[in-house]
Amino acid sequence: MPQTLSPAARRAKERPFPLCVGVATVASVRRLTPGMARVVLTGDALAAFPDEEPGEIVTLGWPLEDGADIVLPQDGWRFPADAPEQHWRNYTVRAFDRTGPRLTVDFVLHGDHGHASRWAAGARPGDRVGFAGPRIHFYGEPDADWTLLAGDETALPSIAATLERLPAGHRVLAFVEVDDERERQDLRCPGELDLRWVLRGGEPRGRSRRLEEAVRAAVLPEGRGKVWVAGESLVVRGLREHLRGGRGLEIGPLQAIGYWKHRDTPDDVE
Secondary structure (H helix, E strand, O other), X not given: OOOOOOXXXXXXXXXOOOOEEEXXXXXXXXXXXXXXXXXXXXXXXXXXXXXXXXXXEEEEEEEOOOOOOOOOOEXXXXXXXXXXXXXEEEEEOOEEEOOOOEEEEEEEOOOOOOHHHHHHHHOOXXXXXXXXXXXXXXXXOOOOOEEEEEEOOOOHHHHHHHHHOOOOOOEEXXXXXXXXXXXOOOOOOOOEEEEEEEEOOOOOOOOOXXXXXXXXXXXXXXXXXXXXXXXXXXXXXXHHHHHHHXXXXXXXXXXXXXEEOOOOOOOXXX
């Protein structure tokens, strides 16, 4: 049977990308935990940035050569033929304040691995970064009786942003996998939140099964659920198969998103 999309899911699928492009400037940087840094961006170009759903995705870009100009996409996601090589990566909109305007992005730090991680670890006020977006990655389901959110630290900014914007009294279960106790954050939610931190305890990120085991062991509420899970693609596939097949949850309100892949994950795993 063809899948029937809710109005919210249909809007997320049909909304053009990008709606807004420009160059932003770093306003502030602070370390939230040993493994995560918060960067606040500002600039006139952000004034037109939309903010419809929590945890939308913004694509950030940097030139590969120090001092080179940032070249922005034109007419959708197209770059001039003579554009230099650049580095563009997707990140969660942790918060957006239109009065600034200020765009907050939380970066998972990977040591010296990855251009974006190195940039975030050394970012200073006044540094410039290109942006394009956003994409909707979480869409609410008004008829849902409860919500389940699950993911590793790459999904934590989106989980945190979503929790803050769920309705008062709404029942929500959130499972967040991090390396150890130092990576916990103070998460707020106006709903009835059952938050469970899943600690890897030294296991490699993307290869631990503790998140899936925690979700499998959970007793889910009665009624219609909205599900959003994200993280390493193979882990996400296991969660999706369990929630759809083992739990019998509806396909429509279930979102399972592979944010990244472990180097050993097969190419055919989305």
